[in-house]
Structure formats: C-alpha cells, structure tokens
Amino acid sequence: MQLLIKINSGLIAPQLLDDISTFENQSVVIIENESYLLSNYVGTKTIPSDYDVNKYINSQNTELLSIALTNTTVTSPSAQLIGNIWWLPKDEPFTITANAEGLPDGGLMVMVERVINATQPVDDIRFVANIQNGQITMQGKFEQSGNYIITAERLNAGLERIGAPFRLAFDTLELDAYVDPAN
Numbered sequence: 037m038q039l040l041i042k043i044n045s046g047l048i049a050p051q052l053l054d055d056i057s058t059f060e061n062q063s064v065v066i067i068e069n070e071s072y073l074l075s076n077y078v079g080t081k082t083i084p085s086d087y088d089v090n091k092y093i094n095s096q097n098t099e100l101l102s103i104a105l106t107n108t109t110v111t112s113p114s115a116q117l118i119g120n121i122w123w124l125p126k127d128e129p130f131t132i133t134a135n136a137e138g139l140p141d142g143g144l145m146v147m148v149e150r151v152i153n154a155t156q157p158v159d160d161i162r163f164v165a166n167i168q169n170g171q172i173t174m175q176g177k178f179e180q181s182g183n184y185i186i187t188a189e190r191l192n193a194g195l196e197r198i199g200a201p202f203r204l205a206f207d208t209l210e211l212d213a214y215v216d217p218a219n
Contacts, residue, residue: 131173
C-alpha cells in the first residue's frame with residue numbers, strides 16, 4: 037500500500053513506524069512546503085498515511101486543458117483579409133470573434149503586441165475580451181498605425197502568470213492598421 041509519511045530533516049529510518057526495509061520505492065516529496073516520504077509499504081503493521089496519496093498523485097498528473105480558438109474573424113466597415121493579414125484603418129472600431137469551445141464564460145485580458153519586422157514586439161495594448169457560450173469577442177480600435185499581432189505564446193504566458201487552468205491554441209493573428217487617405 038502506498039503511503040505518504042510526514043518527515044523532518046535528518047535520518048528518515050528513526051522517524052518510521054516500522055523497519056525501513058518495509059518501505060519500498062522510496063522518494064521524498066514536498067507537499068505544501070512539508071516533506072513526506074512517498075513509498076510502497078509492504079510490512080504488516082497498520083500505518084496511516086499522513087496525506088491522501090490519491091490526491092497527491094492526481095495533483096502530479098494534472099495536464100492543463102488546451103482550448104483551440106477556431107473560425108477567427110475580424111469585422112469592421114473596412115476590414116480586409118489580404119493573405120494572412122487583416123488590414124483595417126487606424127481609429128476604426130473593429131470586432132474580433134473566435135469559437136472557443138470549453139472556455140468558461142467571463143473575461144480575458146488580451147495582449148495585442150505592436151511589432152516591427154512582423155515579429156519583434158515594441159509595445160503592447162490591452163483589450164478585455166468577453167467569453168460567452170463558447171465564443172470569444174474582443175472589440176477595439178488602433179489609435180496608431182502599425183503592424184499588430186496576437187499570439188498564443190503571449191496570451192499563454194499571461195494565463196500561466198495568473199494560474200489559469202487552461203491554455204489557448206491558435207495561429208498568430210496579424211493585423212495592419214493603416215492611415216486611411218480618405219480621412
């Protein structure tokens with residue numbers, strides 16, 4: 037039977053309730069800043085575990101949920117998809133939508149990076165996206181012309197920082213905000 041026995045620093049054997057040879061596959065683990073001996077107990081004594089072994093094992097096996105954003109569209113009166121880049125005039129309101137099946141309802145801070153050479157961030161703008169019924173919607177406008185990107189890498193770094201239980205998977209969204217000669 038697997039056990040987690042709380043231990044202090046120093047020799048482990050004197051802290052155990054049975055001979056150390058009855059504790060197989062030993063490893064020391066840290067749980068909530070405390071040290072425990074994780075082992076398979078093969079002795080005959082009744083020794084209670086000091087921590088729920090299943091809870092510990094499940095906590096080690098947690099994989100973050102990956103949520104794919106699909107069917108991404110950018111809408112505004114003048115938005116055009118040229119190749120893989122959305123062109124839109126600066127100062128024109130736009131809406132970005134995507135399917136986000138499995139994403140909980142709420143809000144999401146979206147970091148939109150202004151870049152040079154299509155990859156090197158020089159600045160960023162923050163927008164709050166709304167998540168409702170498996171769809172993410174972000175509204176905004178660019179007050180400065182330039183090349184902007186939204187990347188899974190940048191959003192996931194933010195999600196990691198706040199301890200979110202999921203990560204996002206999507207292709208980089210690239211937008212060019214241009215000066216409209218008509219205005």
